[in-house]
Amino acid sequence: MESIIGIFGSRFEFNFRPREGKIDQSGLGRFYDEPLDFALGIDVEGDSEALPFTKKHKHFPSTFMAQTMNTISYSGTSAEFLAQVRVTFNAHFYPKDEALSTLPVFLIDIEIRKAPTRIFAGDIDGKVFLRIARKDTLVDGSASGGCTLSYKADGLQVHDEIVVIGSDKKPIMPKVEGSVATILDVPYSVNEQWVHVATIFWASHVAGPVLDTKRGKVEFAYARRFKSASEVVKHTIANEDVIRKKSALFDKIFLDPAIGKTRANFLAFAHQSFVQNAWLGYLPDGRQWYSSWEGSCQFHSTIDVEYNQAWWYYCFWPELAELLLDEWSEFTETNKLGLTYMCHDMGSKRQVLKQDYPHPMEVEENANYLLLLLMQWKLTGKAAIVTSKKALIGKIVDHLIGVALTGSGFPTEGTANTIDDASPAIQYAREQTYLGVKTSCALQAAAALAKPLDDMTLENRCKAHVSLIRKTLDERAWIGDHYAVCIDKNAKGLNDDGHIFTPKPSRDGLIEGWDAYTLYTSNGMLYLLAIGLLPDLDLQRIKIDMEAAWRASLGEYGNFHSSTDHSNAWLSQNIHRDFIGMYLGLLIDQFDRYWNFQAWENSGGRGGCFVDTYGQNHLRYYPRGATGFGWFFAMAGASVDKSDPSIPVVTIRPRIAPATVPLVQFVDWAAELPSVPVLRSWLDAGQLRAAVDHASALGDVDLRIETA
Structure with missing residues (x-):
């Protein structure tokens, strides 16, 4: 199925479109992206099969997708060659961690194994290859031993850098021929255990202003720390273990069985559509800027949209x-009665100057x-x-x-x-x-x-x-x-x-x-x-x-x-x-x-990643699925009142049992190993009972559990 993964606030994204045999990709985000032919597959004695993101090779007969809050993977199985290839795109969102969350780079892991089978014992051999070509893009080698992609997005210059590290921790040199870069072309001999082939560090960088707002021009947050995509890659390779650890820590919380597989799928899918709509940066005077596109409508932070999806902020980044x-x-108007009202939005596309x-x-x-x-x-x-x-x-x-x-x-x-x-x-x-x-x-x-x-x-x-x-x-x-x-x-x-x-x-x-x-x-x-x-x-x-x-x-x-x-x-x-x-x-x-x-x-439908509307309307690539994070409040009957700093009150008033709800909204994300308080409700002789495990994670609050 179609999906998307992005870097929070930095707009760097990959939009996977298997039905169309391509990935749309850009360092400036969805609707400023272009088709990328991403030919990842296997070659056995001149015959090849690949994942369904290319028009240049026969596709694997079966491909499966899996998604978490920070990753998306596609695995393809070749019945003819008895091989499975898996690619995992790793993002690294972590609540309130601006430096990590906005780092404009993906860690792309490639693995291979023999497909589980009873018809053949022993190893299988061949080559794993990855060749990429992007529309209207200059592809070249880089001084760091990788390759670069240079292109325009809505008139802005974007520079991507790709560095490949093999399973032996040594660089693999891409080969550039015209507009095509061969990122990988390596032999394999494997059995039924997954074998790591390589990690691709793919960074993107846009220098200078990306938004024009009432308060001034806005640069991406990452541009204050990195002057180029090459700097981003070097930093990522040097800090890879820390980045992976924090990303996995966040993911793990949302793999809790109490959330349920269907709900976890929905939240991960919605989270990624939300993330790729975010703009996080800084004004010339040093003030921070944040706004969120309204998906395919491209309005900045429509109030009625944020009204629904604000639960994402309340869970992760108030x-x-x-x-x-x-x-x-700063965005108000006056009606015919002389009364003041809030504007619907702050602008659209890259102009944030007035309601559009x-x-x-x-x-x-x-x-x-x-x-x-x-x-x-x-x-x-x-x-x-x-x-x-x-x-x-x-x-x-x-x-x-x-x-x-x-x-x-x-x-x-x-x-x-x-x-x-x-x-x-x-x-x-x-x-x-x-x-x-x-x-x-x-x-x-x-x-x-x-x-x-x-x-x-x-x-x-x-x-x-x-x-x-x-x-x-x-x-x-x-x-x-x-x-x-x-x-x-x-x-x-x-x-x-x-x-x-x-x-x-x-x-x-x-x-x-x-x-x-x-x-x-x-x-x-x-x-x-x-x-x-x-x-x-x-x-x-x-x-x-x-x-x-x-x-x-x-x-x-x-x-x-x-x-x-x-x-x-x-x-x-x-x-x-x-x-x-x-x-x-x-x-x-x-x-x-x-x-x-x-x-x-x-x-089988129209596509568009998170689509908010079933019917004639097609609100696509939409952030509003983040409304779903309100479940962590509502299912627990949780209410918060910190208006009196001397007595901050958290009340848990469940109305449904049995239930188990991880209270992610109360996690101390700054802790080295964050602890998640968990509500449990049950029926005892027809009476609703409740308790909160790991309540100390709530901190210094007056915790009230009410079941009457």
């Missing part, structure tokens, strides 16, 4: 989420921002994150209250939202229940944020509007066994100018699907639950709505937008909903459906 909150604060998405998502992005800001404060205990944004918080609250013009508390203006391939009712109706609930949760967040701001007026305003929304939900939005999609059923005046993608709604003047079942009702609740704050909603009705909507809109790979809108299903939104259910004791765990979709889409 400081990056803090950078985003600061960067976003064609229309705003006022209510949604404002609500998302407040909820992420609250989570960041409670998770880290840094009050300055909040106090530095006092004015912005006030403006966002003014907006969320000010766009509710009918007295219901539900937003009536700025209601176009992220679900931009959905029906009009889901995507931009006035007085949507989804945005009503999310506004309520966001204002609860703002009320909590008002405490470090010492602003009682702000707190009271927020609480009053939350009460108004609760009243409307109870009296007007509930229709028997679920909440309506919207309480304003009138289609008049919606999208009259056609600036939103979905066609105009019309059916006798009513917006179609207003009374459908939808998975989006509860979407705003998750971060409140993750800090231990119960949403001010009828939680019993919410659970009834969630289960009824699940049954009414379920498809093969998850839930569609609604019971009447089966145009698309978004996996990330399904996963987000699942986690809310886990916190509430409603187990909707569909990782098998989500992984089945990825495996099908990348083997």
Whole structure:
């Protein structure tokens, strides 16, 4: 199946496309890459077979793929020659370790063995070869005894360097003939044990600015430490053992059987799609820059996308989420009512200067921002994150209250939202229940944020509007066994100018699907639950709505937008909903459906590595699969509140048993041998019980385990 592996923040990637007989590769990342003919195979007396990344050789009749958080391997088996060849691409992400994680190099291991067989005893002989050729690339020898690849990516000069070290630890000299480099051409004589043939150190380097932002031009983080790809290779060879050790340490945590093979496959696959979207660098004044592309859309750090996938930061690198909150604060606009709203994104491609998405998502992005800001404060205990944004918080609250013009508390203006391939009712109706609930949760967040701001007026305003929304939900939005999609059923005046993608709604003047079942009702609740704050909603009705909507809109790979809108299903939104259910004791765990979709889409479907959408839309090479890392919070019912530095509180409130959950979000990644606390829940005479093993790894916190 198609897959991808990247270097975090540095954009260096290999996109494996076996159905097309190639690898797409670039030091500037996906969508700036070009085809690489990667002919790795065996030759026996002039006959050859190779892995399915070349058009110049017959392919092995069977090829298998395996992936972990930091590796991807393909092994091909030749029935004719009784041989198996395996190539493993090793990345080296490690949480909070910028120097290691951004190091722009892959360690590529090549191995061979005799295929397990009963028809032939003894060794097999032949040659292992690797020849590469890349489109529009100058290939040459290098002073270090390897070879270089020089090419342009979006107008920027990129230099790659390849050095090969054999199994005897001696360099193997590549041979360059025109545009083709023969990296390996060595004999083998092997039996059924894997034999290491060689390790290829493949580095890439882009000097100078790669992004143009409001704050200035950004260079890759690695460019501060290395002036060339040759320097990267030398450093990697000298530190190979340390690099491999830390990479394997990280991998090992996610190979825990408690995570489950299907979930582990999904998370590794999603992690790599997330990693290759990241940009991590520095501005001329020394400040750090971080942003994440929105996959095939190429927008920088779309707020509603980060709203779902922020769990990746909360598990591995919360400081990056803090950078985003600061960067976003410089991207605001004003609507026709004079109210301030957050921009959908910060730009696209390599220009990070203004929103590039064609229309705003006022209510949604404002609500998302407040909820992420609250989570960041409670998770880290840094009050300055909040106090530095006092004015912005006030403006966002003014907006969320000010766009509710009918007295219901539900937003009536700025209601176009992220679900931009959905029906009009889901995507931009006035007085949507989804945005009503999310506004309520966001204002609860703002009320909590008002405490470090010492602003009682702000707190009271927020609480009053939350009460108004609760009243409307109870009296007007509930229709028997679920909440309506919207309480304003009138289609008049919606999208009259056609600036939103979905066609105009019309059916006798009513917006179609207003009374459908939808998975989006509860979407705003998750971060409140993750800090231990119960949403001010009828939680019993919410659970009834969630289960009824699940049954009414379920498809093969998850839930569609609604019971009447089966145009698309978004996996990330399904996963987000699942986690809310886990916190509430409603187990909707569909990782098998989500992984089945990825495996099908990348083997027999359209391709695109992590694809977030099943249906007409094709959000591909997408980072939003990182939403899945919220499982480590939700399945454990974990909440964090470090807002009082003297009493940091971690509460574990499982609602599901039996369960075993490695609490990776509490690992001390700076420790030489990180210890992972593990939640275990079980039933004892019908009563739920729970314990946390290795609890000392949590550090100096007030650990509370609640099962009642």
